Amino acid sequence: MLFLxxxxxxxxPDADKDMIERKKAEEKAYSQNLQHEGKWRHLWRIAGEYANYSVFDVESNDELHTLISSLPLFPYMKVSVTPLAQHPSAIVQN
Known part of the structure; x- marks a missing residue:
């Protein structure tokens, strides 16, 4: 199942800087592992924001929730999820 x-x-602003830097390093390693596993298929930064759009390829809503809520920076995130389906006019089918 694909999700945007x-x-x-x-x-x-008053968060402990050292703790945040550790969480950022943990998050980078965690997200890169998911990318290598093929679960986090795309990761795009939004220019000018501390935000991204990502495409996940997972087995279920529950798996997606587990992966996202396990991100070290999850407590500091606003997350929105859109389920994706194949478009009948798309040349490339995933």
């Missing part, structure tokens, strides 16, 4: 996920990170 928008993640907008909102770290409070």
């Amino acid at each position: 996920v928008h993640m907008h990170v909102q770290i409070p």
Whole structure:
């Protein structure tokens, strides 16, 4: 199942800087592992924002929820999810 996920990170200005840097490093490793596994298929930064659009390829809504909520920066995120389906006019089918 494919999902388009928008993640907008909102770290409070008074958050501990060292803790946030550790979480960022953990998140990078975690997200790259999911990319290598093929579950996090695309990761696109939104220019000028601490946000991204991503495409996940997972087995279920529950798996997606588990992956996203396991992100180290998840407590600081606003997340929206859009399920995707094949378009009948698309030349390339996934």
